[in-house]
Amino acid sequence: MTLPPAKKRPTINDVARVAGVSRGTVSRVLTGGHWVSPDASAAVTAAIAETGYRVNPHARSLATSKANSVAFLLTESYERLFDDPNFATLLRGASTALAKSDIPLVLLMAGNEAEQRRATEFITGGHVDGVLLVSSHQGKQDFLPEISKAGVPAISCGIPLGFERKIGYVSADDFAGAQEMVRYLQSLGRSRIATIAGPQDTSGGLTRLRGYRDEMGDDVVESRIAYGDYGLASGERAMHELLERDPDIDAVFVGNDLMARGAITAIQSTGRRVPEDIAVGGFDDSPAALDGTPTITTMRQPFERISQEMVRLLLAAIDGEATAAMTIPTQLVRRESA
Amino acid sequence: MTLPPAKKRPTINDVARVAGVSRGTVSRVLTGGHWVSPDASAAVTAAIAETGYRVNPHARSLATSKANSVAFLLTESYERLFDDPNFATLLRGASTALAKSDIPLVLLMAGNEAEQRRATEFITGGHVDGVLLVSSHQGKQDFLPEISKAGVPAISCGIPLGFERKIGYVSADDFAGAQEMVRYLQSLGRSRIATIAGPQDTSGGLTRLRGYRDEMGDDVVESRIAYGDYGLASGERAMHELLERDPDIDAVFVGNDLMARGAITAIQSTGRRVPEDIAVGGFDDSPAALDGTPTITTMRQPFERISQEMVRLLLAAIDGEATAAMTIPTQLVRRESA
DNA sequence: CTGAAAGCGCTTACAG
DNA sequence: CTGAAAGCGCTTACAG
Numbered sequence: 001m002t003l004p005p006a007k008k009r010p011t012i013n014d015v016a017r018v019a020g021v022s023r024g025t026v027s028r029v030l031t032g033g034h035w036v037s038p039d040a041s042a043a044v045t046a047a048i049a050e051t052g053y054r055v056n057p058h059a060r061s062l063a064t065s066k067a068n069s070v071a072f073l074l075t076e077s078y079e080r081l082f083d084d085p086n087f088a089t090l091l092r093g094a095s096t097a098l099a100k101s102d103i104p105l106v107l108l109m110a111g112n113e114a115e116q117r118r119a120t121e122f123i124t125g126g127h128v129d130g131v132l133l134v135s136s137h138q139g140k141q142d143f144l145p146e147i148s149k150a151g152v153p154a155i156s157c158g159i160p161l162g163f164e165r166k167i168g169y170v171s172a173d174d175f176a177g178a179q180e181m182v183r184y185l186q187s188l189g190r191s192r193i194a195t196i197a198g199p200q201d202t203s204g205g206l207t208r209l210r211g212y213r214d215e216m217g218d219d220v221v222e223s224r225i226a227y228g229d230y231g232l233a234s235g236e237r238a239m240h241e242l243l244e245r246d247p248d249i250d251a252v253f254v255g256n257d258l259m260a261r262g263a264i265t266a267i268q269s270t271g272r273r274v275p276e277d278i279a280v281g282g283f284d285d286s287p288a289a290l291d292g293t294p295t296i297t298t299m300r301q302p303f304e305r306i307s308q309e310m311v312r313l314l315l316a317a318i319d320g321e322a323t324a325a326m327t328i329p330t331q332l333v334r335r336e337s338a
Numbered sequence: 339m340t341l342p343p344a345k346k347r348p349t350i351n352d353v354a355r356v357a358g359v360s361r362g363t364v365s366r367v368l369t370g371g372h373w374v375s376p377d378a379s380a381a382v383t384a385a386i387a388e389t390g391y392r393v394n395p396h397a398r399s400l401a402t403s404k405a406n407s408v409a410f411l412l413t414e415s416y417e418r419l420f421d422d423p424n425f426a427t428l429l430r431g432a433s434t435a436l437a438k439s440d441i442p443l444v445l446l447m448a449g450n451e452a453e454q455r456r457a458t459e460f461i462t463g464g465h466v467d468g469v470l471l472v473s474s475h476q477g478k479q480d481f482l483p484e485i486s487k488a489g490v491p492a493i494s495c496g497i498p499l500g501f502e503r504k505i506g507y508v509s510a511d512d513f514a515g516a517q518e519m520v521r522y523l524q525s526l527g528r529s530r531i532a533t534i535a536g537p538q539d540t541s542g543g544l545t546r547l548r549g550y551r552d553e554m555g556d557d558v559v560e561s562r563i564a565y566g567d568y569g570l571a572s573g574e575r576a577m578h579e580l581l582e583r584d585p586d587i588d589a590v591f592v593g594n595d596l597m598a599r600g601a602i603t604a605i606q607s608t609g610r611r612v613p614e615d616i617a618v619g620g621f622d623d624s625p626a627a628l629d630g631t632p633t634i635t636t637m638r639q640p641f642e643r644i645s646q647e648m649v650r651l652l653l654a655a656i657d658g659e660a661t662a663a664m665t666i667p668t669q670l671v672r673r674e675s676a
Numbered sequence: 677c678t679g680a681a682a683g684c685g686c687t688t689a690c691a692g
Numbered sequence: 693c694t695g696a697a698a699g700c701g702c703t704t705a706c707a708g
Contacts, residue, residue: 011700024681056701104446106407107433127442365687397700398686681705681707
């Protein structure tokens with residue numbers, strides 16, 4: 001009445017028997033083939049093919065105490081994940097880069113506190129060798145101390161505020177990027193340049209605003225600074241605010257493209273033209289910069305590159321190298337809005 | 339010169355020693371606490387807290403030959419993943435449902451053939467206990483035979499064409515949904531109802547067209563059937579086609595909301611009004627149905643529910659229950675376009 | 677270059 | 693209810 005006994009998966013013992021060598025030798029060819037004679041190696045290879053042997057990942061992990069996997073920890077709501085194409089680009093880039101080393105990506109979504117606790121448990125529990133940290137809001141990073149304490153290698157996307165020394169990171173050069181955008185707007189002859197800054201608990205939001213202030217120098221007018229949450233609607237709202245406080249604004253540097261798109265809507269709704277009356281510069285070079293009229297002049301964040309470097313640094317950290325930090329330049333992309 | 343020896347993680351032996359019991363007893367409380375006296379149980383619990391013990395997942399997996407994780411295999415390009423909010427909803431739903439059982443989701447993206455091979459290796463290699471299959475294009479599912487043969491439990495989102503009997507699935511009722519939409523358009527007094535069907539190598543594309551044909555019965559006019567790829571642009575193109583072939587169309591049932599949005603653009607570009615001149619019915623109830631003017635009347639696919647049921651069925655299959663299939667009704671959502 | 681052996685940290689019949 | 697023991701499938705010094 002029972003099913004025929006499921007044929008057991010072949011183990012390293014079966015391979016050894018078929019190849020006529022010891023288990024140790026099989027293991028050696030499995031783990032790189034060093035210190036194995038060509039003959040033995042060939043016999044083992046043939047035996048593996050013949051038996052259809054596949055290494056048991058759990059046994060290997062137990063013996064080596066390496067998980068051979070890496071987590072992608074996203075501390076954002078799911079809405080944001082799929083709203084913000086930056087996350088998508090990072091996820092793809094990381095997954096692709098990891099695939100080259102044959103390392104699977106375990107996606108951990110931790111939008112709320114319960115999920116974060118679970119994710120921390122998982123990460124510090126030995127399931128993965130390292131973690132790619134992706135989240136903008138630093139306020140949400142209560143788990144950083146634990147991960148850092150547990151000694152699990154981690155690389156953050158963007159500066160992990162408060163943990164710059166303990167956790168490696170890869171960040172776009174927000175400061176220089178913001179400066180460059182302001183200079184560009186100035187080069188267009190604009191002088192009353194406002195800004196819509198992103199959330200001030202994010203390194204990007206903070207640093208881009210700092211870059212703006214730095215470049216504006218004595219021309220900074222506090223009433224020309226407004227804040228948003230990186231969402232479309234917040235950009236629209238902030239722009240209205242700015243225009244009420246100072247109708248003479250002739251340019252605005254917006255902390256990301258999505259808010260810039262919202263800002264353009266607000267500007268146009270007052271009968272002003274972009275870029276003739278008000279030039280708009282964004283940040284990211286996300287699809288939002290292209291979807292709509294006019295297209296948005298922006299500072300491109302090289303997310304493919306960033307994700308690759310994150311993987312490279314993480315793998316290095318897992319191999320025992322000291323954690324490193326890296327800043328990657330942004331690039332001005334001129335389009336219609338400025 | 340070397341770091342102080344990293345304190346080794348406590349093992350079950352340490353707990354046993356501290357608790358004054360045997361390893362077996364510790365394991366018993368770890369695995370459910372059956373057949374353990376209250377005293378022993380309390381001692382073990384205390385010892386676990388004292389030592390900070392955490393179970394080693396690899397050792398446990400080796401001993402039980404269960405991975406305690408599940409894969410989410412997405413055979414779509416990354417573009418589609420983040421274009422199509424349905425995937426996002428599924429991913430979130432599955433992740434959340436799985437979290438309740440404390441089972442992590444391993445995200446496997448396999449857009450091209452190389453990635454699919456890698457993913458198949460991974461899945462059949464024993465890394466996961468089961469897999470959630472998400473992809474629309476059945477043409478891309480060359481790995482289905484392998485997974486099925488390897489005996490790894492799998493549940494598909496949508497009918498796995500050609501594997502209906504071997505792989506469980508959860509699907510929205512595309513046939514009845516399409517019928518209902520056609521009936522609804524008819525109830526509006528429309529009689530020259532065209533359709534833009536999705537890809538015919540997807541169960542949704544196929545079945546919704548079948549539902550349309552069935553409900554239209556003798557009123558089917560082949561020139562009123564066009565095809566798209568579920569993308570915005572394809573809907574626009576297909577609608578232009580339809581209008582050229584038959585300018586008198588007074589309604590159109592579109593295979594998904596994204597194409598419906600494109601179709602509306604096409605209709606409006608010819609000077610016709612939606613819904614006055616042509617009523618448009620979509621499918622999915624995705625954000626595309628809301629983003630734009632007019633909002634789209636559509637058949638809602640309950641993706642949260644679908645993902646939950648997928649997880650439930652998969653967990654059951656992992657527990658040895660026979661694979662099951664499940665069809666979930668869609669729901670008409672009336673908005674402005676029809 | 678190769679084999680024998682110990683060890684990775686757990687679980688699970690088996691006796692008792 | 694509990695302990696001793698075998699076993700899960702690999703890797704890795706250690707001798708040779």
